[in-house]
Amino acid sequence: MKKSLAIIAAASLFAGVNAEDKIVIKGSDTLGAKMVPQLAEAYKAAGNEVTFEIAAEGSSTAFTHLQASPVDIGMSSRNIKDSETEAFTAKGMEIKDWTAAYDMIGVIVNEKSSVEELTTEQIEGIFTGDITDWSEVGGDAGPISVYTRNTSSGTYKSFQEMAMNKRDYGADTQKMAGNTQIADEVSKNANGIGYVGLAYTEADGIKAVEVDGVKLKPKNAKDYAIARSLHYYTVKGKLSDAAAKFLAWSTSDDKAKEIVERVGFIPAD
Amino acid sequence: MSSAENQDSPAPPADGKKVFKRRGFQIFGLGLQDVIQFFFSGNASLAIIILILICFFLAKEAFLFFPDHHKDLKSYRQSGQEFVGFISEEVKAHTDLYSTANIAYYAEVNRTSGKEDTILRTYRTVLANVENRSAKTWNRLERELDALEDVVDDLEDHDAEDEEDRAEIAKLTKEKNRLEALTQPLRDKLRKEVNTIIEWEETWDLGVGADLPAEEDIAKIREAVLFEAYPDAEDEHPFIEEMKSVSKEKKAVVAEELAEFKETTKAMQAAIRPLKDLERELKKPADENKKEITSFSTAPQRRDAWLKGAEATDDPDEKARMRAKAEEVVIEEPDYEKINQVFYDSIAKHATLAAPLEVEMKNLYEQLPAPTEVETKSAKENLKRAAVFYERFQDRMVSNRKQIKEWRHDASISVPESVSAFLFGRDWTTNSSWHDFYGLLPLFTGSLLISLIALTVAVPFSIAAAVYVNQLASFREQSMVKPAIEFIGAIPSVVLGFFGILVFGEALRNLSQLEWLQWFPGFPMAERLTILNAGLLLAFMAVPTIFTLTEDALNNVPQAFTENSLAMGATKLQTVFRVVVPTSLSGIIAAVLLGFGRIIGETMVVLLVAGNKIKIPDFTEGLGVIAQPAHTMTGIIAQELGEVDSGSLHWRALFMVGMVLFVISLLVNFTAQKVLKKFQRI
Structure with a gap:
């Protein structure tokens, strides 16, 4: 840890x-x-x-x-x-x-992933465990590995409120200690997905997906679905x-x- | 000594002085020896007292968990959350079925565009790797280009007619030229770098065992990557665009063919909607009920809090305000019958929704293509899984309909029920917006699986090493091997954990991709942080414990046994395996047990490396279960204890987990002692 x-x-x-x-x-x-x-x-x-x-x-x-x-x-x-x-x-x-x-929370996937965009509904499905395969959201087939923060994190809670309709995380999610760990795992796993603060989306090997068609950029803060104070x-x-x-x-x-x-x-x- | 000399020994002095007299340090009439003795025995008893206090504290906090947990379960029932939970279970069972069918459909749609998809995937991978490897140049060029863009924008804002602007324009133009001159060599450098990288297929990192595009396509991919190697390249290479559209067209053709399949999955998704709506509708009152019940149970506390706050402050105004607040707190028990009426009312509605859902799902399930009718492996597998999920869905609907019908908000929860909800609960959900569940089973199975793997690996190695070092090795070897193995015990577990994350996990996953290792259960692995990874690292940590204790056991075999055996004409090997090892068997068993105790209590490594997935591992994969991530009892304590309010239910739950660990360790040690005692009698 x-x-x-x-x-x-x-x-x-x-x-x-x-x-x-x-x-x-x-x-x-x-x-x-x-x-x-x-x-x-x-x-x-x-x-x-x-x-x-x-x-x-x-x-x-x-x-x-x-x-x-x-x-x-x-x-x-x-x-x-x-x-x-x-x-x-x-x-x-x-x-x-x-x-x-x-802060804007970026939903990140592996850089090699074919997925560029997700809707909030799809994000909710992925993180609650309803959607388990990339092919269901338009990517190449492969089981999704979901990485989340652990329960003491504020991001864990605010993401649940903003992107998951307050539903509980799926049992298959893996709880990581911090933003860097999530970015690390996603960068090493072609089927990985996770979320990190805006500041961490520049890390190597990952890319932030568009959420409801809005790019993760500071100037889009108002339109971006997963932003918080x-x-x-x-x-x-x-x-x-x-x-x-x-x-x-x-x-x-x-x-x-x-x-x-x-x-x-x-x-x- | 002869007796004559004895008689010559000096007689006691005549003046009555003692030959030996007490000398030196004395305190309270005690000599130095006595003080040292009391110091040590005092320390020992202090340690025992502290141990007893720790046990007492742990046991108190842990057992207070059960009444609280019982209350919590009761509030779950009284608020009607349990009722909604039944519907959620049905929805979940449906989602599992629908999701599998959906995956099967997509796998099938992609069947013919394999070639194009392989090309596109390869292209993406190569491009990503190229960007990574030349990131420095790439970023620098990007920065310069950004700066250049800014300057150009600035230039456009200035008016050449304006007198004042002219100087500025000259300055900016100069800057523009400078930047342009700077970017050109950078572009050349980047191009050269990219060229070198894509020259070598070894650097493409496509993953072992990945499908490769045809030779002529590879050449085109190279070209496309080189084309893309400009941060300001706007369009994609024509080849890639072509592949994209071809892949799209092919998929469209197959999709047409599979239209029926698609319709079926779509209808499946639509079928659940009414039930989902009901679930959402009922969640709200359940949530409100929960709040009301919690507010009722914490009301006295809140009032006390304001009163205490009023005590603590010196400001009279503040005091009055806080007192008033305390008065405002209402302590009134909610009318459970009334707040749950909405759920009783919805039983009929649920029945009218559930029956047609079952019928429709039966029809739709039968409309799904049989596993033999689809082509791709993934589709076949998923359709087979769908059959399992369909059965589960049916069972779930039947059992939950009964539960919903019989549900009473005031049904009592028996003590065994609430205890087993903890010990055999399948969910550990904390910090939830709905309801927290404390079920030990996922954590317990995780700990146990990891320990079993660790033991399976560590036991043969460490026992064999101990037998060799103790019985067969030369003195030189002994003096090298023993300290080396014992040194392992000196490595801090956090260091091993980081090694597991940074090096071992990745190495293990790469290894799992190798063609000739595919017989190994769980290979190829998708994750880096898995049960296997944690188990192997723990095995490494357990080796010194088991090795040292086994060696002690071997040392305790009386020399006479060995000598007799050799004297009877047995060879050295016969002696070792027929005499020494069997004689010390109980000691070896004790060593293994203590090794187990060492492993199951280890925290840092599992927290870092096991992957922290709070779910009972999926045993349907057989031994392949070891490639999954898991969470452990030790890990959850370390991860969650820092965040919880002391005295809360969550806090006590963690203490209870600690208690379970404590009991396991105690049992293991107790058994080891028993086994050892038996051994000492020989």
Whole structure:
């Protein structure tokens, strides 16, 4: 399991960093693998003297960590669930939601596949296990191998809501730990299909299919069927000044927007 | 020593001083020796106490699962989700049948365009590989071309008449020329690279055993790939376009021929629609009922949460607001009879839909061509499978009609029922938008299958190695082989797991494509992450355990046995196989059992390599089942424990899985100890 754990801790010990200047960010793999670490680097490069600790292990972990450990910012690729809000209330905490960016989920197939386009209905059929062979959706015959994220992932849930009519994943799907693993398996399996965030569709050996005739491109975000917003979550009153400053910077600064775009998301405005 | 010398030994000193006196470190009247002894015995008992505490904690959390699970199953029934589930099962049984027939149809439609499809497939594969291999140049050229396009666009925006623009135009033109000059060599380079790559068929990576196009077509494919080797090439090569249209035409001709077949599958798809609509219609109230029931059961908790929140805050306004919120929480049990009425009402409707569906499906099934009437292998196989699915569909309709008729939302669930729903449940579905199921069977079978493969491979190798090293090898060999095997145990399992993903999986799949290995069950394999892959890696990990313990067992055979045997004139080999190995057999069995314990508890490798498919492997494929992916008990704990709220049902379910693992390990160790005891008596 590659729980991509990116810990960035490069601070000048001589500057005498105190505890408040450390920003701890945990949660979604979609956000935490590339975007947030790069934002953090740029933020430091812009002359802010802080250290970051970033761990990306799935959106659900954002909420468990926000409750229990000293985490400033939780990253999530899905909306908070009612049961999670309740858990915060029980601890006398209130949660605040920030839009970090917008993301499109690309449905990817092997580069050698003859399939170029799928409808949302076909995607639902494939991921729920109703459609099991490529010939049923107009490709060369071959049993479909479906790769999905594992259940702690926000992408797992949002894909279910946006592309599968909230139906359950088929029993034949294989649960992978992260975007890269899915891209890897699909690139190695001519009959593979999976989904990854926009940022990961450039990987070798895979291609993103058109969904309902719309190409996976940032400018099509409005028409593309499988797009969602990404979130930062913070606990009211518990947010340190340094973290608040970073959040404000990362959602408004031009440089930050450029980074968000570079890693393949669409900046929130 | 003689007795005379003894008498010469010094007599006790006359002043009564002891010869030996306590000296040095003392604490609480204890000497150093005693302290060390207490330190070790203290550590041992601490370890035992901690172990007992762990067991207690594990057992408590695990067994709390059952009451919660029972409640959850009850809410599944009370909300009417179970009722909808029956209909979903029918729909699923139909989908399986329809899907197989559909696959058979498409396989048959493609039968004649084999040649063109092979060409197109080869073309796609070669093009993809060429793009991969020359990706650097390709990307660079693409970047330059993009930049060039931008400049050209910019140029168009400027007006040559305008005074101010002129300088800008000159600058842009210069840039344009520079980029053009830059792209030309890049184009040449790319072309050259592509040329070299397609020169060698070995680099085409078509997959072992793939059909190859005819020689003259290969030449044309080369040409087409070279033609396409421009990022800005707009049209496809005429040859490819021709092949595409020929393939399309041929398919159209066959499709005409198979029109009846197509009609049948279409009618099959249409036949289920009314039932599907009913399912969708009923899902909504079931979902709402579920929410209502959950809301009822969590209401006291929510109220407590607001009250607790009010306690925690210092702000009086906030306090009042939270108190008010707590007051707002309604605790009122839903009227189950009323909320389930919609399901009782739909029983009649279901009956009116199900009966004609069965009749229609019977007709349609009989209209499907027989396996002997189709040409392609895939169509034949799928039609045979369709026969199986049709039978299942019939059975499902009969049994579910009965269940639907007899369904009561308030039927009680017995304890054995809820326990067996966990132990023998066939679904493990979590984080679902509908209902979570916790069935152990898919995970258990996965763990067991992987362990069995690992043992089958590891046992012969490690026992043979142990016998050889212990009995037959020279000292030099011993001193080399033993540390080498024991070193395997030092490899971290995560490293082995990565090796399995990055190297071994791919190698295994390539191997499975080889012509002369096709007798092996499950070959050729489609997946890289499979039961076989995980089993083989675990076998590797189990070797040191089994080897070392077997060697110990062999060492424990009294030297006299061997000597006697040799003295009786037996050869070395006879002695080994008739005396030494049988004598140590119980020790060897214990070694195998402990090896099994080692394997079934291993987490990292299976999580990375087994493919994580939560489904009972399909045993209809016989031994070929090993080429499928699976999930394991250890893997699911590692994968899901991080995400769940502590104390939730899901959390407890994972603890229960841990408990099952614990019990298995305990049994294995217990048996191993028993077997060993028997051995010690010899």
